[in-house]
Amino acid sequence: MLSSGGAPPFAYRSALSDALRVVAEAWDIWRDSPLGALAEQDLRRLVNAASLETYQPSETLVREGDPEDHLLLILRGTAEVSVSSGEDAVPLAFVGPGQLLGELALITGGVRSATITALEEVAAARLDSGDVGRVMRENEALGNALRASAERLLVARFIREVSSLASLDDGARQRLADRVHSRTYAPAETIIRRGQPGDECFLLRSGFAEIEVDPSSDLPLLKIGPGTLFGEAALVSNLPRQVTVRAVEPCTALVIDRDDFVGLLETDSDLARRVKDLVRLRDRPARVEGIEKHHRVSADGERFVVLKDRLRGRYFQLSDLGWFVWQRLDGTRNVRDLAVAYLNERGGFVPQPIADLLARLARGGFIVTNSVEPEGRSRDGGLGGFAERARGALTWYHPISGIDSALTRLYNRYVRFVFTRIGQILLAAIAVVGLVAFLTMPVDSRRSGAGLLLVLIPVFALSLLVHEAGHAFATKAFGREVNRAGFGWFWIGPMAFIDTSDTWLATRRQRLAVALAGPYATVVFAGLLGLVARAFDPPLSAALWFAALVSYVSVFQNLNPLIELDGYYTLVHLLDRPNLRMKALGWLATSGWGALRHPSRLRGHGFDALYAVASVLYIIGAATLLVFLYRSVVQRWVEQVVPSSVAPVIGWGLAGLYVIVTVAAVGADLRRARRSSHAAP
Amino acid sequence: MSEQGGVKLLDRWIEDESFRTALRSDPVVAVRGLGVEPTVEEREWLTSIDWTLSDEELEQLLEKAFYC
Numbered sequence: 001m002l003s004s005g006g007a008p009p010f011a012y013r014s015a016l017s018d019a020l021r022v023v024a025e026a027w028d029i030w031r032d033s034p035l036g037a038l039a040e041q042d043l044r045r046l047v048n049a050a051s052l053e054t055y056q057p058s059e060t061l062v063r064e065g066d067p068e069d070h071l072l073l074i075l076r077g078t079a080e081v082s083v084s085s086g087e088d089a090v091p092l093a094f095v096g097p098g099q100l101l102g103e104l105a106l107i108t109g110g111v112r113s114a115t116i117t118a119l120e121e122v123a124a125a126r127l128d129s130g131d132v133g134r135v136m137r138e139n140e141a142l143g144n145a146l147r148a149s150a151e152r153l154l155v156a157r158f159i160r161e162v163s164s165l166a167s168l169d170d171g172a173r174q175r176l177a178d179r180v181h182s183r184t185y186a187p188a189e190t191i192i193r194r195g196q197p198g199d200e201c202f203l204l205r206s207g208f209a210e211i212e213v214d215p216s217s218d219l220p221l222l223k224i225g226p227g228t229l230f231g232e233a234a235l236v237s238n239l240p241r242q243v244t245v246r247a248v249e250p251c252t253a254l255v256i257d258r259d260d261f262v263g264l265l266e267t268d269s270d271l272a273r274r275v276k277d278l279v280r281l282r283d284r285p286a287r288v289e290g291i292e293k294h295h296r297v298s299a300d301g302e303r304f305v306v307l308k309d310r311l312r313g314r315y316f317q318l319s320d321l322g323w324f325v326w327q328r329l330d331g332t333r334n335v336r337d338l339a340v341a342y343l344n345e346r347g348g349f350v351p352q353p354i355a356d357l358l359a360r361l362a363r364g365g366f367i368v369t370n371s372v373e374p375e376g377r378s379r380d381g382g383l384g385g386f387a388e389r390a391r392g393a394l395t396w397y398h399p400i401s402g403i404d405s406a407l408t409r410l411y412n413r414y415v416r417f418v419f420t421r422i423g424q425i426l427l428a429a430i431a432v433v434g435l436v437a438f439l440t441m442p443v444d445s446r447r448s449g450a451g452l453l454l455v456l457i458p459v460f461a462l463s464l465l466v467h468e469a470g471h472a473f474a475t476k477a478f479g480r481e482v483n484r485a486g487f488g489w490f491w492i493g494p495m496a497f498i499d500t501s502d503t504w505l506a507t508r509r510q511r512l513a514v515a516l517a518g519p520y521a522t523v524v525f526a527g528l529l530g531l532v533a534r535a536f537d538p539p540l541s542a543a544l545w546f547a548a549l550v551s552y553v554s555v556f557q558n559l560n561p562l563i564e565l566d567g568y569y570t571l572v573h574l575l576d577r578p579n580l581r582m583k584a585l586g587w588l589a590t591s592g593w594g595a596l597r598h599p600s601r602l603r604g605h606g607f608d609a610l611y612a613v614a615s616v617l618y619i620i621g622a623a624t625l626l627v628f629l630y631r632s633v634v635q636r637w638v639e640q641v642v643p644s645s646v647a648p649v650i651g652w653g654l655a656g657l658y659v660i661v662t663v664a665a666v667g668a669d670l671r672r673a674r675r676s677s678h679a680a681p
Numbered sequence: 682m683s684e685q686g687g688v689k690l691l692d693r694w695i696e697d698e699s700f701r702t703a704l705r706s707d708p709v710v711a712v713r714g715l716g717v718e719p720t721v722e723e724r725e726w727l728t729s730i731d732w733t734l735s736d737e738e739l740e741q742l743l744e745k746a747f748y749c
Contacts, residue, residue, distance in 0.1 A: 228696070272699055281695045306739070313740040322736035336691050343687045348726055351694050352705065357736045364738035397743075468745035495747035504739045511742075518744050560744060565745055657726045 026075050026125070032098045033073055034145040042139055046132070050125040051550050055079075061116040061124065062102060070126050071102040077122030081114050082156065089115065093174045102129075103153075114153075150589055152177050155254060162203060162227045165271065170269055180254040185209075185247035194244045198234025199258045201480040203227070207251030213284065213332050222336070223248065229671060233279045235261050239370050242284065283366040285358055285667045286331030297575055299508050306504055307366055311482035314502045316366050317578065321350060323479075329367055365458050371533055397488025397497060404481045411476040415469075419477040434527020437534050445533070445541045446637070455543035456550075463525055463551050464496045467558075470521025471498040471514055476508040478503065493663075508576055515569040519555045526551035549633065560622065562615045575607075584611040589670045619663065623655040630654060686717065 030036065030047060038046070053072070055061055061072055061079055078096045082089040095101060101116055102125075135145045156177040159165050168176065182205070184193055191202060191209060210221040211230070224230065224245075234241050235258050265272040292308040305323045307316040318326055324346070325338055333341070335358065339351040353518045361367040472482050480502040487496045498518075503511045526548040533544035559567035564581065572580045587608040593603040595609065602609055630651035639647045693715065703711035708727035712719050719727060732733050 159687075277698065278695070304735075313741070317735070317737055317739055319735045334694055336688075339691050340688055343691075349687060349690065349730065352701065353692055353731065360737055366738075459748060464746050468744070471744040490745060490747040493747045495745050497743045497745040500742045502738070514746065518746060521748070554746065564740075564743065569742055569744065579737055582740070588691050613695075673721075 026593075029075055029098045030073065030125075032254055034100050034103070034149045035073065035142065038135070038139055038142050042135055046127060046135060047125075049131045050127050053124050053126045055118040055122045055124070057118055057120050059118045059122075061118060061122065062112050062114075064112050064115040066112045068102065069129050071100060071115075071132055072124040072126055074099050074101065075123045075125055077120050078119045079116050079214055080119055081116050081153070083114050083160075093153070094119070094171075100146070100149055103150045114157075124550065129435045151182075155180060158205060158227075158254070159203070162229065165203075165229065168264070168271060172264060172543055176256070176260065176264060179260045180256050183253050183255050184254065185251040186634075187247055187249050189247045191245045191247060191251070191253065192241050192243070194242065195240050198231055200240050200574060201229065201231035201235050201256050202245075202262055203229055203256070203260075205252045205253040206232065207255050208248045209245050209251055210248050212246065213242075215244075229278070232261065233282065233370065234273055236265075236275060236279050237370055242370055275387070278361070280333050280369075281355060283358075283369050284331050284334045284337075285362065285369045287326065287329045288366055288368060288428075291366060294505050296505070298674055308502075309366065312365065313499060313501055314364060314366075315501055316361065316364055317504075321353060326361075326591055331368075394489065394491045397486045397495065399486040399499070401484045403485055404483070406483050407472055407476055408478075411473050415473045415476075418473065427520075430531070431524045431527045433519075434524070434530040434548075436530075438526065438530030438552070441530070441533060441545050444546050455540065458546070459529070460550070463522060463547070464494075465555070466525045466555075467518045467522045468496050468498045470517040470519075471500055474514045474517035475500045475503060478514065480506055480510075480514075504533050504578075508573055511573040514571060514636040515566050517572055519558050519566050522551050522555050522558070526555070546637070553629070556622075556625075560618065562618055577607075580611070584608040585670050588612045600668065627651050627655045690715070690717075 012118070027047075030043060035043060035046060050073070052075075053061075055077075064084055069647050070441060073093055074097050074145045076097055078094055079101075080091055081093045081095055081101075095116070102112070132146075136146065152174075156173055159168065159173050160174060165173075165176075180203070185207075192198065194214075196353060202226060204226055206226055207223050208223055210223050212221055230245055231241070233239070265275060288309070290309075290311065294306045294308060295303065295304055297303055303320065305318040305326070307318060307326070309315070319343070324342060328338055328341060335351055335355050338354050339349070342348055342350050342354070358367065358369075362369050394679045418427065468485065472485070475482050475498070480500070483499040483501055485496070485498050486496070489495060503514050506514075528555070529544050529548035529551065533541045533548065535541075537542065559570070560572045561567040562581075568581060577583070584607070587605050591601060591605070592609070592612060595605065635647050635651060638650060642650070690712065694704065701710060703714065708730065709719060709724050712723075712727060717729075
């Protein structure tokens, strides 16, 4: 073991040849270690005082809690540093050649604060603490080097205990510990100042500080203590500091530079998600200017508020809790402040519902936030990605705004009569008599020629117009606004639309009437075609009869509750369940399959499951009906145009196309629903 | 729950993702995990938190008609 005076520099526990190889490599390792700060003469004194120890894999080099009496310099092999947490050992770092172990105990005194275990065969030089302490007292450089090494270990341990950085793996934690630097603050000293740019974030290591949101605000100051990460929002959002943080007592903070912090987020997606959540939860959002508030009472007597963004034509429903929060969103309160206010005034612990509400308000653009926007939609590959791209290419429209005043004038001058009792009786009579005329049309009168298309195209265009006019004027009849109208393409055919979102401010019965007004107008129009067809001879009678048929089929198609068509909106209003489709699909996408194996999970989601099952049944039923209608009514007509062997195939093709389009639409929405159900913190 | 106790829970809730998750699955056990024994009244309101938020953006009602 030891010493001066010609004794061998190391005592050997392993094979001599192995030890000789270690010795040959050892000098460079000594020089590169924290002890390399010593003058060569002093370093040689330590080398001569050291002994060689070797450890087999899993063997303990030092044990947490043992008295500190020596240091180890790793010469070969890798070991793991860990600390106990309950019954578990929590790994802190890996150590290898050139790293000094036990210097922490030398600096802090007392017992070992970590356990070090060999991961492979390890060779280490053992130094008596007394020898090192003596040299340290004589050599300031060595003392500083050892203190710096101990500090890195302490910092790594501190970071491990900070919950917001808990997900860092050992390597990332060690890299961060190597890069941060400590800064101390006197009482009342400002650490960060509101409005200033931020290039650093902080981990409060000791002492307490207070956060001031706005000097003019009467909100109490929030006190933060050791382990709190702050100042990260400015690094993530690139916005100026939103608060001032001031030391209450002598404080020490670990300072993390922007590049280091951003680098960490880029390499650790879990940490990036946690930090974004943290920034969002600490954010102090403010209401967007110009939002209208409409107090409403639901069909079952529940009071709620509907927010209306007139500029963008968007609506948001607030419960009692939502209204409580909305009134306080003045840019000075975060989730914590709002939850404390609710706790004091109403006596409930609701931070999560408040956080969810703020996430939804932010997504809808009803509040201004300083935090990171929710993740953008990522395009996936595979069949799902294909369905989404197909949806984008096959469903588009051109909106036309500013039509409400023209529609109001039209309604007041020409259409108001239709919504009187007499007008409605007249429309009903046309619908019923026209349907009878259509059904009883002699087969001979349905035969047509090649000129059919010339009649059909303008009739279809007129039918679209009548359908949308039904929605639009019904909306006006209930005193609501028509935000916009437009035309476009919907999967496999041209489409027109009317935006009746303003009926969210109407009663449920009025919304139902508006949703059904379009199909009803089409039924009346088809009845009119059926009546007119009886007045003409073929081929015109056949063309009109066929146009009536297609109109009736389009009504059936529009009542499909699986796609956002009239049938779906009718169901939404009937059940008074806004966003029914996305909620049911969201549940199906995240929990539906699990509920098949565990029926208890169906509790509270009975309707979601029913909607999902009904969706499948509807697709099968609609495809079957399509084939039946085609074969019994249309096929004979088609056989006049195409070879009789091809005509039946067209029917199956149409049914198949219908199924594909519906399944693709549902599939694309399932993906959207799954994403939105994971958006809130 | 006292204001001080509630605020302490809130701070933990904001900083600690695992506590947020635990609170969602079993609020009483999560609070006990912090070394706090909730009273009967506190247990009642912890277990009666309504996670199914009815506040939501209302979907746009685009009343469509199309032909194929």
